[in-house]
Amino acid sequence: MNTSFAVATHIVTYLAFARGSAASSEQIAEHLQTNPVVVRRLMSLLRDAGLVKTKLGARGGALLARCPTKISLRDIYEAIEGDDADLFALSAAQKEGCNRIMASVQATLEDICASAEETMKRVFGKVSVAQIIERSSSFPK
Amino acid sequence: MNTSFAVATHIVTYLAFARGSAASSEQIAEHLQTNPVVVRRLMSLLRDAGLVKTKLGARGGALLARCPTKISLRDIYEAIEGDDADLFALSAAQKEGCNRIMASVQATLEDICASAEETMKRVFGKVSVAQIIERSSSFPK
DNA sequence: CTAAATGTAACTAATTTTGTTACAAATTTA
DNA sequence: TAAATTTGTAACAAAATTAGTTACATTTAG
Known part of the structure; x- marks a missing residue:
């Protein structure tokens, strides 16, 4: 299902709400109804990407x-999924044993998928964490 | 890993090469190094979407x-992944038990993800199976 | 020194995806 | 009409991925 991106985004928005006071993985995990270690694992990725600091x-x-105005969903996406998520890959076995034609088709397909993913990331790049909070808190009760 | 989209695309390009003569799931499976039932399952989705006919x-x-000029990667993508792939969802449990703020953030996030996916699909929509074959067969040997 | 917290490894459990077996139904062809 | 071939699909098995848990060394505040 790949919930990492969504969970990571919730972690970052939580920290944005926390406004400067350090939040523990326990706190955040309770909020997100998951396990502190899951939070710490994602947090490590966010830290490696320079989005958060941990103490x-x-x-x-x-x-x-x-x-939060300087953190985009793209930053979070890339922190979590890495640079090439390979959303629509073939299995290694299939890639290896295939004939020349199929290999060419596969190369073309990978090209197109990479450009599709880049386009998607550009959409994420246009949205900051601050905007998400803004849009969310202006929802009707 | 989700190889379905790639495999389905290879099925369609294979049929495009076959040019009017019916290909069996056995033939195709051998070509793609997978199982005939896997091919038939994906084929059923492609048939339901009106992209192929089966006998x-x-x-x-x-x-x-x-x-092949009238079949786009978007057609294949939608045939396989359905209309809302929910590439980056939360677990059902998390969606249910969360507070108002998190629910709002989640709603916003889903919105943005839906638009990101739509953008990606538009990229796929611009590429026909015929173009893939063209691009692929013009590769240097 | 003690308590609280991260960081991470190692393992378990759950979920998803892929592959396989089996067989009824349909269709061609001899 | 009988035999062979092929789809369609259900049911199950295996593999891979993802999420959750336990455990513990290390760091830091007080």
């Missing part, structure tokens, strides 16, 4: 590394 | 239902 030890936890 | 019985098999 070890008592009263530790995570903070946004920069303003 | 029961001896000397049966599958044919393209229309010219």
Whole structure:
């Protein structure tokens, strides 16, 4: 199902709401109804991408590394999925044993998929975490 | 890994090469190095979407239902993935038990993901099976 | 020093995807 | 009409992926 991107986005929006006070993985996990280790795993990816800062030890936890207006969904997507998500791949076995024609078709297909994914990422790139919060809190109760 | 889209695309290009003579699931499966039932399952989806025609019985098999110039990768994508692939969903449990703020963020996120997917599909919509074959066969040997 | 927290490895469980077996129904062809 | 071939689909098995859990070393605040 691949819920990582959605969960990671919720982590970041949670931190945006937290506004500077460090949130623990326990807190966040409770909020997202998941496990603290799941949160810490995703948090590590977000940290490696420079989106959050984490603090070890008592009263530790995570903070946004920069303003929510400067964090896009694309930043989160790339932090989680890596640079080439290969959304629509073939199995390794199929790639190996195939004939010349099929290999060409596959190469073409991968090209097109890469450009489709890039287009999708551009959509994500246009949306900041701040905008998500804005859009969300202006919903009618 | 979700190889269905890629496999389905190879099925369709195979049929395009076959040019009017019915191909059996056995033939195609051998070509794609997979199982005939896997091919038949995807074929059923392609048939339901009106992209191919299938013939029961001896000397049966599958044919393209229309010219390769009139079949786009978007047609194949939608045949296989359905109209809403929910590429980046949350688990049902998480969706249910979450508070108002998180629910709003989730709704916003789903919106954005839907539009990202639509953008991706538009890229697929611009490429026909005929073009894939053209691009592929013009590769250097 | 103690308590609280991250970071990560290792494992288990759940889910999803792929492959397989089996067989009824349809169709061609001899 | 009988035999052979092929789809369509259900039911099951195996493999792969994803999510959740346990455990614990390390770090830091107080």
